[in-house]
Amino acid sequence: NCTIFHNCSIGEIPQDLKYKGEQTGTTIGSDVIVRENVTINRGTVAYGTTTIGNNVLLMAAAHVAHDCIISDNVIMANMATLGGHVEIKEYASLGGGVLVHQFCRIGAHVFIGGGFRAVQDVPPFILAVGEPLRYGGINSIGLKRRGFTKEALTNIKKTYRKYFRSDLPRSSALEKMKNEMENSAEIEEIINFIDTSKRGII
Known part of the structure; x- marks a missing residue:
């Protein structure tokens, strides 16, 4: 059920000089829209495949x-x-x-404003803006549209206030978040994302 428009290149060899013709692939889910002139390269031996989930929109x-x-x-x-x-x-x-540097992670429900660059990981539920890219508040509109409760939004905002607005070093702020914030799926997701970051957080 995917819709693919004109002049797209899907599954061609990667733009990676380490690629030596290994058998790799590209996997695309259902209800994906791929607009004009989109390019999607296949994987390398590192992961084996480039993967796109369901209901994804890739604009021109x-x-x-x-x-x-x-x-x-x-x-x-x-x-x-x-x-x-x-x-x-x-x-x-x-x-x-938007430009995203290799090996970066973009968290769930993130919105990155047009024209900006991400060279570090962007944690979930936030707006990311500016040059260099920085925390611009939580993505309240998107989260409300997807049914997040007022309590969840408040807890997410409090958690990020401790991390981004504190005078503490970020490592200390993270420990404070672990010890003081109310336990919930959203808070666990934030803490786990930051804890497992390899490129650092914006």
Whole structure:
């Protein structure tokens, strides 16, 4: 049930000089819309495949490099570009012309404003804006549309206030979040995302 428009390149060899013709692939889920001039490269031996989930919208001239993993319900606007090995979680939205550095992770329900660059991981539920990219508050509109409760929004906001607005070093702020914040699925997701970051957090 996918819709693919004109002049797209899907599953061609990766733009990676380490690629030596190994048998790799591209996997695309259901109800994906791929607009004009989108390019999606196949994986390398590192992951074996480039993966795109269900109900994803890739607008005109977007680029998905080798070994990327795009979860369900992601939107990439026109000319948004992913380096290799990027991971984007569900319901994230990238504005037009957004550039994401290789190996970065974009958390669930994130919105990155058009034209900005992500060179570090972007944790879930937030708006990311500016140059360099930074925390711009939580993605309240998107979260409300997806049924998050007022209590959940308040807890997410409090958690990020401790992390981004505190005078503490971020490692200390993270420990404070673990010890003081109310336990919930959203807070656990935030803490786990930050804890497992390899490129650092914006």
